[in-house]
Amino acid sequence: MREKQITIRDVAKEAGVSVATVSRYLNNKGYISQKSELKIRDVMERLNYHPNEIARGLAKKKTRTIALIIPDITNPFFPELVVAIEEVAKSKGYSIILVNTQDGDMEDNHFWTQLQNRYVDGFILASFEMSERVVKAIENSKIPFVRIDRAAEDNANDSIGLDNYKGAKLAVEHLIEAGCRKIAHISGPKSFPPSSERKRGYVESVTDWAVRNGKESPEDAVIVYEGDFTLESGKLLTQVLMNEQKDVDGIFLGNDLMAIGCLKALKLMGYQVPQEVAIIGFDGIKLTEMVEPEISTIEQPIYDIGAVSTNKLIRKIEGIEDDHSLPDEPSLDIRLVARASTLGFGKFR
Known part of the structure; x- marks a missing residue:
């Protein structure tokens, strides 16, 4: 036989107080005499009563949930x-x-209605669909939020981003120092701010190198193919690139997943990595250490991005003024992680 579930009414009856008094006690809101407080506490312990936190959250439209x-x-x-x-x-x-999300999800008003109906207290946004319609929907939702990764924008108070331009320059300069002389870039979608910043860093680096080496047309050193951050696009575009630019000896990929696709394509085409072609990605995902050769990358502090964005959002939810000096705010910066996919370039050729 199913055990009867104890309710707030049972507690009130047993303690000899009103339901409203028990509610004030549970929510720590309003006056309750010390005598009533002790009675309620004693009855709750005796009856093993635990309030339904989900129901309480929905009643207050607060669920301590983050999307x-x-x-x-x-x-x-x-x-x-x-x-x-x-x-x-x-x-x-x-x-x-x-x-x-899938493409176009955030353009649909139903998406935001569903989010509001879940009574989330805030959300962290990593998807980039920041059209005027989406921006308006976010504003109308009145839900605190923080933007990261693809959705982050430079100098925006609600954004936590890293220096993608600096990271791209580190990647290209590393390929040049390794000995590469014709470097191509397979980028992410040009509509994403991180993609455009990584591309900008690449273009400036290869152009500067061409100028320093007396090239008559430095802009000819720029070779860019636009991918979509998937492994498949990294593989496909590498095949197109190497068929059209057979003397490319260095490739900077817009993210690590495309770099893994690139590595697979080069192997299928008979190229030796890194002896003939050096490759480097961007992100620092663990998968880059699980392939052969291990792939060099511009590492983002992924864990710290998650920690900082969550702490920032919770402070916004709870109305606490943002303070970047707080001890739970690690410094966010990218770093070059050089591995076998670049360090062995040119050896035994």
């Missing part, structure tokens, strides 16, 4: 990010829900 909106759960960058966000949220008494 993480991402564009591609199959990209290993995002699961690594989820680990950090979930750990930090849990430590602050919040839970997370994962929202994996």
Whole structure:
């Protein structure tokens, strides 16, 4: 036989007080006499009564829930990010829900209505669909939010981004120092701010190198193919690139997943990596250490991005003034991680 569930009415009856008094006690809101408080506490312990936190949250339209909106759960960058966000949220008494978006989802008003109906207290946005319509929908939702990764913009108070331009320059300069003399770039979608900044860093670096080496037309050193951050596009565009530019000896990929696709394509085409072609990616996902050769990358502090964004969002939710000097705010910067896919360039040729 199913055990009867104890309700707030049972507690009130047993304690000899009104339901409203028990509610004030549970929500720590309004006056309650010390005598009534002791009675309620004693009855709750005796009856083993625990309030329904979900129902209480819905009643107050506060659920201590954070939504993480991402564009591609199959990209290993995002699961690594989820680990950090979930750990930090849990430590602050919040839970997370994962929202994996498809192209055009955020343009649909139904998407934002559903988010509001879930009574999330805030959201972290990593998907980039920042059209005028989406921006208006976010504003109308009145939900606190923080933008990261593809959705982040430079100098925006609600954004947590890294220096993608600096990272791209580090990548290209590393290929030049390794000995590469014709370097191509397979970028992410040009509509994404991180993609355009990585492309800008690449273009400036190869152009500067061409000028320093007395090339008559430095702009001819720029070779760019636009991908979409997927492994498949890295593989396909590498095949196109190497068929059209057979003397390319260095490739900077817009992210690590495309770099893994590039590595696969080069091997299928009979190129030796890194002896004939050196490659480097961007992100620092663990998968780059699990392929042969291991892939050089511009590493983002993925865990720290998740931690900082979650702490920032919770402060916004709770109305605490943002303070970048807080001890839970690690410094966010990128770094070059040089591995076998570039370090062995030119050897035994």
